[in-house]
Amino acid sequence: MxxxxxxxxxxxxxxxxxxxxxxxxxxxxxxxxxxxxxxxxxxxxxxxxxxxxxxxxxxxxxxxxxxxxxxxxxxxxxxxxxxxxxxxxxxxxxxxxxxxxxxxxxxxxxxxxxxxxxxxxxxxxxxxxxxxxxxxxxMPGHAGITWTLVAIGVTWANDTGAYFAGRLFGRHKLYPLISPNKTWEGFVGGMASSVLICFLIKWIYAVEVLHFWDCVIVGVVGGVLGPLGDLSESMLKRAFGVKDSGRIMPGHGGIFDRVDALMFVAPWVFAYAHFIRTLA
Incomplete structure (x- = not known):
């Protein structure tokens, strides 16, 4: 291996x-x-x-x-x-x-x-x-766990989808100055996965809470913010000359390495669910 x-x-x-x-x-x-x-x-x-x-x-x-x-x-x-x-x-x-x-x-x-x-x-x-x-x-009632699952799901699905799409189809570098392994193909795969996981959560668990456009808007924007959060942490690590933020998680590095994207996605999901969605 x-x-x-x-x-x-x-x-x-x-x-x-x-x-x-x-x-x-x-x-x-x-x-x-x-x-x-x-x-x-x-x-x-x-x-x-x-x-x-x-x-x-x-x-x-x-x-x-x-x-x-x-x-x-x-x-x-x-x-x-x-x-x-x-x-x-x-x-x-x-x-x-x-x-x-x-x-x-x-x-x-x-x-x-x-x-x-x-x-x-x-x-x-x-x-x-x-x-x-x-x-x-x-957040009150069923909405609290639903939107929490959406934030976690979008982050996880984006990272996983980008990893496998980039590994299988990656040809064009996304931002080699900071992350030479990321590709545009991985970015698209990650965004698609972010949208799909929202629909999966809606279908399995939250039919009455999530609507069609919730899944599309949250998934697409989350598919942009997740990679941006990851790139931001990569920029910091390169600036300080370290590979991982820590060693607490085998194969992943530190906690910072695992939640860098979530720190960008979770505020977006909260803003959408708490403010933006109520404007419609």
Whole structure:
């Protein structure tokens, strides 16, 4: 078995082990879903800090972790707690600059300036991106689990469809500067898979919640945002000279590697379900 196939086997085995746990906690909702997302946010922020050379024990970094994770709790009742989200997004950048001004790491002002930006990024990136999953699950009634499944499904189907379509038919490079293995054929395959999974969820589970155009619009836009999220993380990894964000998941890398697309897709699905859809 060559390295490429061995990695595929590891990816599939890890997914089969972890996916039921993730879906089970999301199905339970409430505190189970919040704790799952808090764990993911903390792991993403920690992996990013490590890649960027940010010392996790610095007061600003600790504040960034706590503030980012708090957005999962805020997402559980976003209609009433949204001022808290605004407060986090405004205060963390100010506090990170102030703390790095007072306590520059190793007395290095250049490192202090860069680190303050990296810390300030995390609440809006990991916190909002993954906090949207909690906000989706907290939607009332059957809609909560339905739209959560849509966000997870679109992300997973896009990644899987793009992988196999690119592997089988890939000829034309999508963005070789950042991800030389991605192809336009894979992009199209991923988008088609995103739309199909929405229709599958509608057919099996959510006939009354999802409509035809919901599946098309959410799937198509998600098919663009998912790869953009993946490319964005790839850009960061290339900038910092690392292959994977971590090693916690065999065949996949770190948690950041697994949820990079979801952090772009979940806010879109929430915005569509909570705001855009109600305009029709």
């Amino acid at each position: 060559n390295d490429k196939n061995r990695n595929l086997v590891l990816r599939v085995a890890s997914a089969l082990l972890l996916l039921p746990i993730v879906l089970g906690l999301l199905w339970l909702g409430g505190i189970a879903a919040i704790l799952l997302v808090v764990f993911a946010i903390v792991m993403v922020a920690s992996e990013f800090y490590k890649m960027a050379g940010v010392r996790a024990s610095h007061p600003a970094a600790i504040l960034g972790l706590v503030a980012s994770a708090s957005l999962a709790w805020i997402g559980a009742s976003i209609d009433t707690r949204w001022p808290g989200a605004l407060g986090v997004l405004v205060l963390v950048p100010l506090a990170s600059v102030a703390l790095y001004t007072l306590f520059p790491p190793d007395g290095d002002l250049r490192k202090a300036a860069a680190s303050s930006g990296f810390v300030a990024l995390m609440p809006g990136y990991a916190g909002l991106g993954l906090g949207a999953v909690v906000a989706l699950r907290a």
